[in-house]
Amino acid sequence: METLGQGRTVAVIGLGAMGYGMAASLRRGGFTVAAFDVRPEVTRRFAEEGGMAAPPSAQAAVAGAEWVVTVVVNADQTHALLFGEGGVATALQPGAVILSCATMAPERAREFAAAAARHGLAYLDCPISGGAQRAAEGALTVLASGAPEAMAKAEPVLQAMAAKIYRLGDEPGIGAAFKMVNQLLAGVHIAAASEAMVFAKRLGLDLRRVYEVITASAGNSWMFENRMPHVLDGDYTPRSAVDIFTKDLGIVSDMARGAKFPTPVASAALQMFLMTAAAGMGRDDDASVARLYASVSGIDLPGPP
Amino acid sequence: METLGQGRTVAVIGLGAMGYGMAASLRRGGFTVAAFDVRPEVTRRFAEEGGMAAPPSAQAAVAGAEWVVTVVVNADQTHALLFGEGGVATALQPGAVILSCATMAPERAREFAAAAARHGLAYLDCPISGGAQRAAEGALTVLASGAPEAMAKAEPVLQAMAAKIYRLGDEPGIGAAFKMVNQLLAGVHIAAASEAMVFAKRLGLDLRRVYEVITASAGNSWMFENRMPHVLDGDYTPRSAVDIFTKDLGIVSDMARGAKFPTPVASAALQMFLMTAAAGMGRDDDASVARLYASVSGIDLPGPP
Secondary structure, three states: OHHHHOOOEEEEEOOOHHHHHHHHHHHHOOOEEEEEOOOHHHHHHHHHHOOOOOOOOHHHHHOOOOEEEEOOOOHHHHHHHHHOOOOHHHOOOOOOEEEEOOOOOHHHHHHHHHHHHHOOOEEEEOOEEOHHHHHHHOOEEEEEEOOHHHHHHHHHHHHHHEEEEEEOOOOOOHHHHHHHHHHHHHHHHHHHHHHHHHHHHHOOOOHHHHHHHHHOOOOOEHHHHHHHHHHHHOOOOOOOEHHHHHHHHHHHHHHHHHOOOOOHHHHHHHHHHHHHHHHHHOOOEHHHHHHHHHHHOOOOOOOOO | OOOOOOOOEEEEEOOOHHHHHHHHHHHHOOOEEEEEOOOHHHHHHHHHHOOOOOOOOHHHHHOOOOEEEEOOOOHHHHHHHHHOOOOHHHOOOOOOEEEEOOOOOHHHHHHHHHHHHHOOOEEEEOOEEOHHHHHHHOOEEEEEEOOHHHHHHHHHHHHHHEEEEEEOOOOOOHHHHHHHHHHHHHHHHHHHHHHHHHHHHHOOOOHHHHHHHHHOOOOOEHHHHHHHHHHHOOOOOOOOEHHHHHHHHHHHHHHHHHOOOOOHHHHHHHHHHHHHHHHHHOOOEHHHHHHHHHHHOOOOOOOOO
């Protein structure tokens, strides 16, 4: 593992639940990691763990880096970080590779790749999947697409971050499109799981038994299995927040409308996430959609232990 | 296995994809199986395979049986078969056990159990899950509820048909409720899988690659994994028909409305099954929902090989 990086420098911008773990995985992979977050205390913590000085800005972080991994919330943040005022595109050395990990519409990924090229930079569209724990373990799934040269240059960085690398095509935007298809399904499955669990409670069923039966039956989904324990435990501490899916199903909705493609099931799910956010739970765990159903219908779900 | 039945007689009524396999599993389990279907050629085929005479009616099939397993399409057929004109309730010996396998609303299961009691019969609410192949292997999942006496008496029959027996409570209707929660999820997941796959095609993605990526990602569901190969192969030969889910999500919709519980996601999925049935595909495989999305939006899906 340590031989991957060989002391070469990679910058990581955005040290949230995913980015922090990815930066740590890269450091473990033998890279010199210059990491920056808009929260100075987070930037400092990561630097101190590596015995380094904390970079004072994103531009400072990328100085001397061969790669920059951007792990911010959305396309607009990615754009501001790369190409806005004080953006890192002007501070990166020519030939450096941008690995863009935020979930976004494919057209934004194509737009950023073209802008990167105008700065003499390579761009890899590489949304990620797997959650915070896998990020910390260097065991993410990466949905990568982009020019073969960008893909080849990014290889050691991808290897240090991911257990599974899908190389999906030579054009930026393909990885983004795969991610949006996944998010459509994931969002619908969380909303359906919430609907089904609270419906089961309304029918008087024992919810732990429902979890046991459904996870062994044809009604199971990855999201049901992963998220419904939060409902059973009454624990809505955010692992992934409601607002992530108001955003991602919103992108799906925009893309589908733009393509004149109807998505009635995803649209119903989006409305449930919006209602949950509107009810003040946007920053809570996305299993909070179940609390919305329960609250609307006057049903008691398990509380915290 | 053969010791389970000890030559005792069980009747099976309804020899569709599930019932035929269940009857065969019971025969393999050492039971004398008197099986009947409204299609005389199917009744004859099963009887001949066992070297028996074909019963001329459902009433004839249950004469001398300690158990009757009903595997018909819905609650109304179950009612007609048990308690209608020429129904088997009057032909069964006192103390015989009805194992009712059709998917139905819990209140119908409770109603049938009460009617059975008036005939001196035991009633087990035991919807099944797992598909035709598992039925043939005696490896179904059974969601059973009912009076302890009915549960105990049904035990050898359940053992011969099922790999997994959930004993969910002492009241009929609980098994039915668990099944409806499962069907809510299963139906939503088929509709969402169809929506996502055709959306992916609209985005220009390679569908086999989409299947590979999604089944390894957080967007996966049991139904996506099981049904989407039908879309990849362009094969809509019915394993389970669209009309099953117009029925089952219809029951969910009725139950939820009756309970004043909102199910917007299941309702959107139900509308997609109804559109697919309205377009003439009701008897085709339920993955045909993908063909509806494709047809509406002028997208070509893979054809048959």
